[in-house]
Structures are given as structure tokens and as C-alpha cells.
Amino acid sequence: METTAEQRQHFEQLDAVDPLSDVRALFDLRDDRVFFNGNSLGPPPRETWDRLEVAMRRWRDDMNAGWWDHQWLRLPVTTGDRIGRLIGAAPGQVVVGESTSVNLFKLLCGAMELQSGAAGGARSVILTDHDNFPSDLYIADGVARYVRPDATVRRVPTEEIVDHLDADVAVVLLSHVDYRTAQLLPMRRINERAHAAGALVLWDLSHSAGVVPVEVDAAGTDLAVGAGYKYLNGGPGAPGYMYVAERLLPGFQQPITGWLGHARPFDFTADHRPDPGIARLTTGCPPLLSLLALDAGVRLTARADPRAVRAKSLALVAEFVALAEARLARFGVEVTGPADSAQRGSHVSLRCASAPRLAEGLAARGFHLELRPPDLLRFGLAPLYIRHVDVFDCVDALERLLADDTVGTVQGGPRR
Known part of the structure; x- marks a missing residue:
């Protein structure tokens, strides 16, 4: 039987041949922490510091000229196109806007407006799953209550979504990856079924x-x-982003028709005329410093081969699940979500009655993760900077904590 040191050496060897190791070096990471909560807040790229410092100096020295001389006003679209390349969208279909929730409100209102004149009569149902991210559910309820009083929100189990596609459904609202269990939904298949039923x-x-x-x-x-x-x-x-398929853009209307969504904003006309393209979804001046930081993060993410990213993600998830099942199950720890790593996003959640104590104990050892009350520990396995050995060390620390009655009091950093 292999010793713990021999097992750990295997994971170190995987890191030695990791094609993404050079990308990890581009993040400003602390040596005394392992950052397992990147699915909640990613760490800063080193470039971000420099970009923000340059922007601050330009703000001081150039004042208003920066909006034009440095193309600050174009950043929502140019950064949007960079995000578009990451999500498989051709140029001109993605724009950076406000928070994800506000962006969702805009798109949901626009989608409902498109469907109000759909063939066969107006559709009034927003169909979603009852385990969707809470903020998404709140926004859907708000649209139905304040914008479209004739609309209703229908919440059903995830696996029953396609069974509820009837002639009343206007829009299906879903998370591609479940924020708790990491379940990955089949986007193409659901799109096809929804379109066949006349829904967006x-x-x-x-x-x-x-x-x-x-x-x-x-x-x-x-x-x-x-x-x-x-x-x-x-x-x-950091601001979020919006994607609208090119085929929908010409007739797409959003409810917050601000100045920068105008076709010619500097004409200062009294009536709003939407930009013909994706910029129609913008509203006011972009949050420049936050947008520059986002642009730096997107640029770094785009440097990695997406095939290598997914391959490492699948490997990290499979390693974490296998280690957790082998070493933690005897303590009553349950791995949630699909058994097949290919049906997951890039995080793993463990269910355990002592989750709050374990989160505290892991933090004391330098492992930072997300606690989702009452009993879930969520580990974001971001392939760009999480290493194979980090996974091994974390599960090893969990096993020790579970076997130790002094959970939360053990000090010391993760082994390197």
C-alpha cells in the first residue's frame, strides 16, 4: 500500500507536466493559501495591478480625454467580443453591462417583449427550475410582478423542464451549471426542444x-x-455580460434605454433611438476601473487552450471525487452531483453535517472555499491556477480534521 507521501508524489508529477502551469504564474497568488473559491471570486491576474495604475494616471493626467483617446467608451463592446470568443459567439453579440442580475432583467424583459407578438398569440410563462440560482428566480418574479403583470413564473424540477414546454411558455430560464451540485445541462438539446415548442x-x-x-x-x-x-x-x-443572438438583435428591446445605448449618443437628442447592434443593451457610462480589471481577467483566461482547460477540469474533478469517496465517506461525507465528471462543471460540493466547522478548520490550514448553509462545502477547481497536489492536500486535510475532535483549531499552511 502506498504511503501518503508516495500518493502525494503522484499528484506532484501531474503538476510537473501540466500544460497550464505557465498560466498559473500569471496570477497574483499568495503562497500560504489555496484558492478553492474561484467559482465565487477569482484571484487577481498580475496584469490587473498595472492596468489599474495606468488608468488612474490617465484619469489624473488626461481627465475627460481618456474616454476617447484610450477608447474607454468602446470597452463594453471590445471586452464583450473577447468574452464572446470564450463562449463561442461571433463578434457583435456580446456586450459588458451592469451586474448579472440587472443584465438578466434586461434580457428577460426583452425576451418577453419579443414573445408578446409571437405567432399563435402572446406567451406569458417564464419557465425555470426551482433549484435555479436564487437571484435569477428573484429577477424572474420581479419581471412578472412589475413589468409583465400578465406573466407567471413556473418553477419545476430540472429534469422536468422539457416536459413543461407548452404553448404558454415564452422563455425558459436556466443556469448552464448548477451552483450547488455542478450539474451541467445539455444546452443544445434544451434549446432545440424549446424552439420546437416556440419558446426562447x-x-x-x-x-x-x-x-x-x-x-x-x-x-x-x-x-x-x-x-x-x-x-x-x-x-x-466586476460587471457581467449579455449575449443576444444576431438573429434577434434587430427587434430586441431592453427596458433601461439609457444614453449610451443610443445610436448616436453625442447628438443629445430628446428621443431614444437604439443602436443597431449589441451596444443597444448598454445604458450609462461603464464602470471603467472595474471594466479594465475584467478585461485583464478575460485576456488572461483567453490565453489558455480551452481543450486543455476542460481536460484539466475533468481531471481535477475526478481526482477530488475519487479521493473524497475513498477517504471521507466513512465520516458520513457525501459527494453531491452527477457521478460522471463529464456531466459536471468545474466544482465539487460535499455534504456534511459538520460543514461549518470543517470550513473554519480548512481556512485555518490555508484552504479557502465556499460554505453553503446548512451543510454544503463547495470547492471551485479552477484549472488555470488550482494544482493537482492542491486537491490531494485539501482532501488529506479534510480527513485529518474529520478524525480530529479539535476541528478549527489546527494551525499551519498547506504543504507545498
Whole structure:
């Protein structure tokens, strides 16, 4: 039987041949921490510091000229196109906007407006799964309550979504990857079934873009939103993005018709005339510093071969699940989500009654992760900077904590 040291050496050898190891060096990571909560907030790229410093100096020295001389006003579209390449969208279909929730509100309102004149009569149902991300559910309820009082939100189990596609459904609202269990939904198949029933589909890509191959154009996707601060590493409060398929853009209307969504904003006309392209989804001045940080994160993410990213993601997930089942199951720890790693995003959640104590104990040892009350520990396995040996060390630490009655009091950093 292999010793713990021999087992750990195997994972070190995997890291030695990792094709993404050079990308890891581009992040500003602390040596005393392993960052397993990148599916909630990614770490900063080293480039971000420099870009923000340059922007601050330009703000001081150039004042208003920066909006034009440095193309600051174009960043929502140029960064949007970079994100588009990550999610398989041709140029001109992705734009950076406000928070993911506000962006979702815009797209959901626009989708409902498109469907109000659909052939066969107006459709009024927003169909979603009851385990969707809570903020997405809140936004859907808000649209039905305040914008479209004739609309209803129908919440059903995930596996029953396609069975509820009837003539009343206007929009299907889904998360591509479940934020708790990491279940990955079949985007193309759901799109096809929804379209056959006359419905549009709006996807939340927050837990998939950057780690899971997403081909929105090829899958026939209608609409999508996503966060900028998770796997795109855009920083705290980074703005989100919106995707609208080119075929829908000419007639797409959004409810917050602000100045920069105008076709000619600097004409300062009293009436709003939407930009003919994706810029019609913008509203006010972009949050420039946050947007520059997001742009740095997206640029870094785009440097990696997406095939290598997914391959490593699958490997990390499989390693974590196998280690957890072999070493933690005797303590009553349960691995949630699909058994097949290919049906997962890039995180693993463990269910355990002592989850709060374990999270505290892991943090004391330098392993940072997400606690989802009451009993879930969520580990984001971001392939760009998480190493194979990090997975081994984390499960090893978990086993020791579970076997030790002094959970949360053990000190010391993760082994390197």
C-alpha cells in the first residue's frame, strides 16, 4: 500500500507536466493559501495591478480625454467580443453591462417583449427550475410582478423542464451549471426542444464560462448572461455580460434605454433611438476601473487552450471525487452531483453535517472555499491556477480534521 507521501508524489508529477502551469504564474497568488473559491471570486491576474495604475494616471493626467483617446467608451463592446470568443459567439453579440442580475432583467424583459407578438398569440410563462440560482428566480418574479403583470413564473424540477414546454411558455430560464451540485445541462438539446415548442431560452453562464466549453452560436442559443468575477477573474463587483443572438438583435428591446445605448449618443437628442447592434443593451457610462480589471481577467483566461482547460477540469474533478469517496465517506461525507465528471462543471460540493466547522478548520490550514448553509462545502477547481497536489492536500486535510475532535483549531499552511 502506498504511503501518503508516495500518493502525494503522484499528484506532484501531474503538476510537473501540466500544460497550464505557465498560466498559473500569471496570477497574483499568495503562497500560504489555496484558492478553492474561484467559482465565487477569482484571484487577481498580475496584469490587473498595472492596468489599474495606468488608468488612474490617465484619469489624473488626461481627465475627460481618456474616454476617447484610450477608447474607454468602446470597452463594453471590445471586452464583450473577447468574452464572446470564450463562449463561442461571433463578434457583435456580446456586450459588458451592469451586474448579472440587472443584465438578466434586461434580457428577460426583452425576451418577453419579443414573445408578446409571437405567432399563435402572446406567451406569458417564464419557465425555470426551482433549484435555479436564487437571484435569477428573484429577477424572474420581479419581471412578472412589475413589468409583465400578465406573466407567471413556473418553477419545476430540472429534469422536468422539457416536459413543461407548452404553448404558454415564452422563455425558459436556466443556469448552464448548477451552483450547488455542478450539474451541467445539455444546452443544445434544451434549446432545440424549446424552439420546437416556440419558446426562447435564456442561459446563465456564470458557473461555466471560462472552465466549460460553451458554444452558444453552434448550440442555437438565443440569450445568455454571465458573471465577470468568477472564472473570468474580473475582481470584486466586476460587471457581467449579455449575449443576444444576431438573429434577434434587430427587434430586441431592453427596458433601461439609457444614453449610451443610443445610436448616436453625442447628438443629445430628446428621443431614444437604439443602436443597431449589441451596444443597444448598454445604458450609462461603464464602470471603467472595474471594466479594465475584467478585461485583464478575460485576456488572461483567453490565453489558455480551452481543450486543455476542460481536460484539466475533468481531471481535477475526478481526482477530488475519487479521493473524497475513498477517504471521507466513512465520516458520513457525501459527494453531491452527477457521478460522471463529464456531466459536471468545474466544482465539487460535499455534504456534511459538520460543514461549518470543517470550513473554519480548512481556512485555518490555508484552504479557502465556499460554505453553503446548512451543510454544503463547495470547492471551485479552477484549472488555470488550482494544482493537482492542491486537491490531494485539501482532501488529506479534510480527513485529518474529520478524525480530529479539535476541528478549527489546527494551525499551519498547506504543504507545498
